[in-house]
Amino acid sequence: MFTGIVKDLGKVKSIGQGRITVFTSLEGIEPGDSVMVNGVCLTAVEFSRGRVSMDIGRSTLKDTALGYLQPGNRVNVEDSLTLSDKLGGHIVYGHAHCVGRVLSVVKKVNTRIIKIKAESSFTGKLMEKGSVAVDGVSLTVNELGSGYFTVGVIPETARRTNLGSLKSSDRVNLEPDMLLAAAMKG
Numbered sequence: 001m002f003t004g005i006v007k008d009l010g011k012v013k014s015i016g017q018g019r020i021t022v023f024t025s026l027e028g029i030e031p032g033d034s035v036m037v038n039g040v041c042l043t044a045v046e047f048s049r050g051r052v053s054m055d056i057g058r059s060t061l062k063d064t065a066l067g068y069l070q071p072g073n074r075v076n077v078e079d080s081l082t083l084s085d086k087l088g089g090h091i092v093y094g095h096a097h098c099v100g101r102v103l104s105v106v107k108k109v110n111t112r113i114i115k116i117k118a119e120s121s122f123t124g125k126l127m128e129k130g131s132v133a134v135d136g137v138s139l140t141v142n143e144l145g146s147g148y149f150t151v152g153v154i155p156e157t158a159r160r161t162n163l164g165s166l167k168s169s170d171r172v173n174l175e176p177d178m179l180l181a182a183a184m185k186g
Helices: 058-061 157-160 177-186
Strands: 010-018 019-023 034-037 040-048 049-057 074-078 096-110 111-117 131-134 139-144 148-153 171-176
Touching: 019 040, 034 049, 131 148, 171 177
Parallel strands: none
Antiparallel strands: 010 019, 010 074, 019 049, 034 040, 034 074, 040 049, 096 111, 096 171, 111 148, 131 139, 131 171, 139 148
16 A cells, blocks of 8 residues: 655656566665555566666556556656555555546646546546545545546645646546545445
């Protein structure tokens, strides 16, 4: 599990042949550890100071926005939650439910309003002022409409994550707040 509070803005070194390697400033990652990359939980297979390699299956590439990554792309990286960590965001599993598409990015005073198109089966798991993970970043749903939702990204989040460089038509991995989604079912 993860918090949705990105710990590093990494850079894709390579992707292909069933593996992704990311340059990262995170330390202490060991083979077998869970690492979230743009909201997708992957398993570390190699780690050396400054980079981590993870196996990536064909279905993960097909079902997430990771399949659109290229070397040099910036990615949100978070190592897994430990019992002594602060839970500053919300509980994020790293199991992207769908790929959304950025409809617009509007710059306002001290925030960027990002409107994201998503399947109605996904938006039905959200509520205004509830949490959502966008490329692994814990955010608050500002507005919820038919087939879309909006989030606000403050300057600090824009600097520390790849959300600051999003533009219209970009694809993003989406995960609802699983605790809220479960409560809405029951």
